[in-house]
Amino acid sequence: MRELAFKYALINAVEHDGKAEIQAVVKKIVAEKPELKLKIKEVVEEVKKTVEEVNSLSLEEQKKKLDELGVKIEKKVVEKFELPELPDVEFGKVVTAFPPEPSKYPHIGHAKAALLNFLYARNYGGKFILRFEDTNPEMVKKEYYDAVIEGLKWLGIEWDELDYSSDHMKNFYEAVERLISEGKAYVCLCKLETIRKNRASGKECKHRLQTVKENLELWEKMKKEFKEGEAVVRLKIDMKHENATMRDPTIMRIVDAFHPRIGKKYRVWPTYDFGTAMMDGWEGVTHRLRSKEFEIRKELQQYIQRLFGFKPSRTIEFGRLNLKGVPTSGRIIREMIKKGKLSGWDDPRLTTLMALKRRGFVPEAIKNFILLTGISKAEGIVTWEILEAENRKIVDALANRYMVVLNPVKISLNDAPEIKEVKINLHPDFPERGQRKIPVDMKKIWIEREDYEKYKEREVGLMYLATIKIASKPRFISKEISLDIQKIHWCSEPNLKIKIVMPNGKIIKAIGEPEMKKLKKDEIIQMPRVGFARVDKEYKDIILYYTHK
Numbered sequence: 001m002r003e004l005a006f007k008y009a010l011i012n013a014v015e016h017d018g019k020a021e022i023q024a025v026v027k028k029i030v031a032e033k034p035e036l037k038l039k040i041k042e043v044v045e046e047v048k049k050t051v052e053e054v055n056s057l058s059l060e061e062q063k064k065k066l067d068e069l070g071v072k073i074e075k076k077v078v079e080k081f082e083l084p085e086l087p088d089v090e091f092g093k094v095v096t097a098f099p100p101e102p103s104k105y106p107h108i109g110h111a112k113a114a115l116l117n118f119l120y121a122r123n124y125g126g127k128f129i130l131r132f133e134d135t136n137p138e139m140v141k142k143e144y145y146d147a148v149i150e151g152l153k154w155l156g157i158e159w160d161e162l163d164y165s166s167d168h169m170k171n172f173y174e175a176v177e178r179l180i181s182e183g184k185a186y187v188c189l190c191k192l193e194t195i196r197k198n199r200a201s202g203k204e205c206k207h208r209l210q211t212v213k214e215n216l217e218l219w220e221k222m223k224k225e226f227k228e229g230e231a232v233v234r235l236k237i238d239m240k241h242e243n244a245t246m247r248d249p250t251i252m253r254i255v256d257a258f259h260p261r262i263g264k265k266y267r268v269w270p271t272y273d274f275g276t277a278m279m280d281g282w283e284g285v286t287h288r289l290r291s292k293e294f295e296i297r298k299e300l301q302q303y304i305q306r307l308f309g310f311k312p313s314r315t316i317e318f319g320r321l322n323l324k325g326v327p328t329s330g331r332i333i334r335e336m337i338k339k340g341k342l343s344g345w346d347d348p349r350l351t352t353l354m355a356l357k358r359r360g361f362v363p364e365a366i367k368n369f370i371l372l373t374g375i376s377k378a379e380g381i382v383t384w385e386i387l388e389a390e391n392r393k394i395v396d397a398l399a400n401r402y403m404v405v406l407n408p409v410k411i412s413l414n415d416a417p418e419i420k421e422v423k424i425n426l427h428p429d430f431p432e433r434g435q436r437k438i439p440v441d442m443k444k445i446w447i448e449r450e451d452y453e454k455y456k457e458r459e460v461g462l463m464y465l466a467t468i469k470i471a472s473k474p475r476f477i478s479k480e481i482s483l484d485i486q487k488i489h490w491c492s493e494p495n496l497k498i499k500i501v502m503p504n505g506k507i508i509k510a511i512g513e514p515e516m517k518k519l520k521k522d523e524i525i526q527m528p529r530v531g532f533a534r535v536d537k538e539y540k541d542i543i544l545y546y547t548h549k
């Protein structure tokens with residue numbers, strides 16, 4: 001049992017970045033020796049001890065042990081997510097679009113819509129359009145335009161055309177005047193609350209009976225005289241329609257506010273349904289992938305496109321991408337920032353692209369994560385662990401190692417021989433990257449308080465330094481470190497004071513190796529036994545953003 005546990009613990013550890021899991025090892029043992037199911041408690045106890053022993057080894061030591069056992073791990077072939085075929089497609093003539101409203105910073109849900117539309121356009125030799133649906137001047141800001149562009153560029157998403165709905169206001173006005181002239185739209189002077197009640201009950205209002213001349217006159221007043229909320233333009237469809245969105249929807253409304261791109265040139269603006277339907281038509285969008293919250297709008301948007309002779313865009317809806325416990329509503333986030341509950345749009349608790357970037361998530365990991373979630377309509381809450389696992393696969397090879405002690409307690413090894421410094425590879429798997437030097441004062445060694453309490457009266461290995469016994473008077477044992485004892489990280493003096501911003505927004509003070517002053521901003525590092533982090537501020541006053549384990 002001991003041999004099996006050791007073998008499978010090593011295999012599981014090497015396959016998972018040096019950390020074996022008890023349950024996985026137990027399953028492997030029982031699969032090979034079914035008779036051990038009768039002794040499952042003994043198996044679990046043996047595996048617990050073995051996993052602790054194996055996890056105390058470095059990844060390099062684990063691989064060496066596997067080689068000694070003659071065990072070779074076959075590399076698993078990971079199947080890439082294949083995008084399903086698009087309906088009604090003609091190669092070279094596909095046009096897709098990602099149309100964000102620049103009213104907040106883009107989050108991972110936006111990234112999914114943008115990435116899918118971008119990839120489909122590329123797969124079919126077509127065109128991908130980035131369009132800002134900026135027809136609510138009260139909400140749009142220049143910083144949000146910039147954030148979308150910067151975020152998509154960071155992800156490696158490239159557009160063939162950049163468009164702005166606000167650049168088409170003259171076209172919107174002409175389209176509305178055409179609808180009114182054809183008797184397909186009218187100006188409604190009802191209060192908003194009345195309109196809502198009438199639509200809910202299917203009741204027509206008196207303004208539906210106005211003549212074309214009356215509606216055109218009222219339209220001119222909307223552009224010059226009426227105040228916000230006093231008049232809207234509504235499509236004349238069917239107030240008894242089964243789909244409530246088709247009950248004479250509003251297509252234009254007054255928003256008398258300054259627009260960051262075109263100032264106060266216009267004061268009557270298209271609503272979402274009218275704006276997106278017309279823009280898709282004018283741009284010739286053939287296919288759109290978007291979250292299923294917009295599915296109920298499909299019938300109305302296609303109806304509008306048919307009114308103007310456009311071939312309706314094909315829309316494919318997918319379930320929203322939500323991470324557990326993370327707010328994505330722009331309104332809620334703005335309110336939380338205002339109240340000081342979040343530090344900003346890059347607060348580590350958010351999934352905005354700038355927050356993920358600041359924490360140390362890399363673009364490739366985010367894209368892999370998005371594709372793993374697929375394009376099913378199933379709604380679900382995704383855990384951080386899946387995104388972290390994808391990121392870990394990539395950053396493990398990129399991140400050089402530096403020891404950092406979060407909750408330091410000082411120990412003195414008065415009986416130890418003099419050791420002035422140790423040299424350690426920056427990365428255990430890439431010795432060609434060079435080494436880092438750690439100065440040592442055996443009378444001033446800092447270890448985690450948790451390790452001090454947990455391993456009291458036990459022998460442990462100070463990584464790459466020595467075997468000691470933790471006690472009220474710690475003792476030096478040997479310069480050699482046995483493979484079968486727990487290894488812990490440490491710092492000596494001199495060291496650097498470090499601040500670490502954690503995923504929950506809290507800031508932890510820590511100490512780290514002095515050579516960390518050579519780190520550059522945006523560099524990703526791994527802190528042994530602590531986790532990965534991104535360098536946010538360099539040199540002496542180092543600030544790290546914790547990424548994940």
